[in-house]
Amino acid sequence: MSKSETKLIDENGLRVDGRKLDELRPIRMEVGLLEKADGSAYIEQGKNRIIAAVYGPREAHPKHIALADRAVIRCRYHMAPFSVEERKSPAPSRRELELSKVIREALETSIVSELYPRTSIDIFIEVLQSDGGSRCAGITAASLALADAGVPLREIVAACAATKIDGKVALDASDIEDKEGQADLPVAFMPKSNAVTLIQMDGSLTEDEFNQALDMAIGACKKINEMQIEALKRKYLAVKEQAEETREAAN
Amino acid sequence: MSSTPQLPPIAKVEQKTIVDLIAREKRIDERNLMDYRNLKIETGLVEKANGSALVHLGKTKVMTGIKIELGEPFPDTPNQGVLTVNAELVPLASPSFEPGPPSETAIELARVVDRGLRESKAIPLDKLCVVPRKKVFVVFVDVYVLDHDGNLIDASATSALAALLTSKMKSYELEEGEVRMKDELVPLPIHNEPVAVTVAKIDGNLVLDPCLDEELVVSSRLTVTSDGEGNICAMQKGGMGPFMDQEIRQAVKIAIAKGKEIRDIIRGATGRR
Numbered sequence: 001m002s003k004s005e006t007k008l009i010d011e012n013g014l015r016v017d018g019r020k021l022d023e024l025r026p027i028r029m030e031v032g033l034l035e036k037a038d039g040s041a042y043i044e045q046g047k048n049r050i051i052a053a054v055y056g057p058r059e060a061h062p063k064h065i066a067l068a069d070r071a072v073i074r075c076r077y078h079m080a081p082f083s084v085e086e087r088k089s090p091a092p093s094r095r096e097l098e099l100s101k102v103i104r105e106a107l108e109t110s111i112v113s114e115l116y117p118r119t120s121i122d123i124f125i126e127v128l129q130s131d132g133g134s135r136c137a138g139i140t141a142a143s144l145a146l147a148d149a150g151v152p153l154r155e156i157v158a159a160c161a162a163t164k165i166d167g168k169v170a171l172d173a174s175d176i177e178d179k180e181g182q183a184d185l186p187v188a189f190m191p192k193s194n195a196v197t198l199i200q201m202d203g204s205l206t207e208d209e210f211n212q213a214l215d216m217a218i219g220a221c222k223k224i225n226e227m228q229i230e231a232l233k234r235k236y237l238a239v240k241e242q243a244e245e246t247r248e249a250a251n
Numbered sequence: 252m253s254s255t256p257q258l259p260p261i262a263k264v265e266q267k268t269i270v271d272l273i274a275r276e277k278r279i280d281e282r283n284l285m286d287y288r289n290l291k292i293e294t295g296l297v298e299k300a301n302g303s304a305l306v307h308l309g310k311t312k313v314m315t316g317i318k319i320e321l322g323e324p325f326p327d328t329p330n331q332g333v334l335t336v337n338a339e340l341v342p343l344a345s346p347s348f349e350p351g352p353p354s355e356t357a358i359e360l361a362r363v364v365d366r367g368l369r370e371s372k373a374i375p376l377d378k379l380c381v382v383p384r385k386k387v388f389v390v391f392v393d394v395y396v397l398d399h400d401g402n403l404i405d406a407s408a409t410s411a412l413a414a415l416l417t418s419k420m421k422s423y424e425l426e427e428g429e430v431r432m433k434d435e436l437v438p439l440p441i442h443n444e445p446v447a448v449t450v451a452k453i454d455g456n457l458v459l460d461p462c463l464d465e466e467l468v469v470s471s472r473l474t475v476t477s478d479g480e481g482n483i484c485a486m487q488k489g490g491m492g493p494f495m496d497q498e499i500r501q502a503v504k505i506a507i508a509k510g511k512e513i514r515d516i517i518r519g520a521t522g523r524r
Binding site: 065067070071072073074075076094095097098100101102103104105108109113120122185190193194195196197198199200201202203204205206207210211214218 | 252253254255257355358359361362366369370371471473478481482483484485486487488489490491492493494495496499500503504507
């Protein structure tokens with residue numbers, strides 16, 4: 001991460017996009033937007049536009065990947081060629097392969113996979129437009145998609161990254177802050193169990209800064225978790241309203 | 252696509268032994284929970300490489316070879332040399348390693364080692380620029396796992412740093428924009444010494460430096476890379492289990508302290524400082 005030359009915090013303590021240090025970017029979530037997938041969710045967080053879908057539990061293919069005592073969880077994090085400034089090759093990069101692994105592990109912690117031996121639960125995350133923190137937004141959406149698919153979860157997983165810009169710990173870096181900032185600390189978290197299911201870091205943080213950044217990221221995950229639950233409720237409220245309308249029309 | 256791994260079978264009785272021992276603060280190889288295995292570093296075994304190091308961490312063996320060659324810079328960093336880290340899980344190192352394209356484990360391993368070196372600015376890449384936009388030095392760090400008995404990340408990061416610290420490169424002259432390499436060798440500049448330390452969680456207990464048998468019952472691991480000033484420069488959690496937030500803070504403290512000890516061992520073995 002390069003030492004920042006652009007100023008990322010102004011004299012009023014506000015960031016490039018006018019946010020305070022501990023303020024999230026605007027977030028919008030939608031559940032169940034895809035027809036064919038068993039579960040799906042869409043998230044906008046800043047300029048991130050990410051769609052996640054879940055298939056399964058379904059028969060594991062190829063058969064040899066199946067596990068006798070639990071479901072196999074498979075995960076693909078993928079960025080669309082048009083999701084970044086310069087076209088990205090659609091072939092999975094080493095970064096995407098690594099993120100697919102850590103995201104799988106982050107979600108796997110939450111899934112009660114022992115209920116579905118010999119099956120697979122497949123999670124697909126497509127980044128349509130990427131801004132800073134796309135792996136976290138991807139996890140947030142994928143966990144909603146799992147819930148939407150009816151996969152039993154210990155808890156819904158929320159994720160958010162903390163950062164360090166102009167020497168100060170801050171929350172939820174946008175693209176420019178991600179590039180110019182001095183650290184990136186993505187965290188995925190399950191609030192009720194107080195469990196961190198993903199943590200990575202790069203950059204430079206003192207131990208004190210790290211502890212502060214971790215607190216900030218966990219606080220944000222708690223907020224995002226509430227939004228996830230609201231988004232799920234909205235979907236079922238819509239289903240209920242639709243059912244009532246149909247009933248009224250029939251009468 | 253990343254898939255839940257099929258772990259090699261481990262006898263239930265051994266699994267139980269490991270967990271029971273740890274509950275009594277003992278380990279299957281008679282270490283204490285916070286003991287690191289014996290760390291031995293040999294350097295300069297491969298003369299044709301610019302630098303090399305073979306690390307023995309207990310029975311785990313990892314060799315790193317450094318090659319430094321002239322190449323082109325990335326368009327977005329025209330004044331900087333290039334650092335490339337690759338890791339090979341060589342099939343002779345474990346019955347579970349197979350030839351073929353790199354597995355996600357190998358990719359993760361390489362990227363964690365890479366992040367430590369890159370984020371701590373261990374190699375001052377601006378000093379590796381020869382002709383801006385045209386010619387820079389490319390530092391290839393190739394991590395070769397030769398015997399897998401657990402904790403590959405720490406062993407790999409240590410061998411990479413030791414190899415870099417002992418690397419020498421050819422000096423050069425510029426003649427009318429043309430690069431002329433000279434026979435005289437100069438040390439590769441190294442400005443920081445990142446050390447990765449992995450803390451694993453077994454049945455709710457934190458242990459340092461898991462061996463392979465222990466890794467088979469580890470629910471999750473956390474690698475913390477700290478630099479010469481005791482700052483954290485990279486972290487990576489792995490495994491399907493969670494970490495409580497207090498456990499993370501504790502692991503960070505442990506890793507920074509142990510990192511300092513390992514750094515001293517590396518310095519001693521490379522005689523660089």
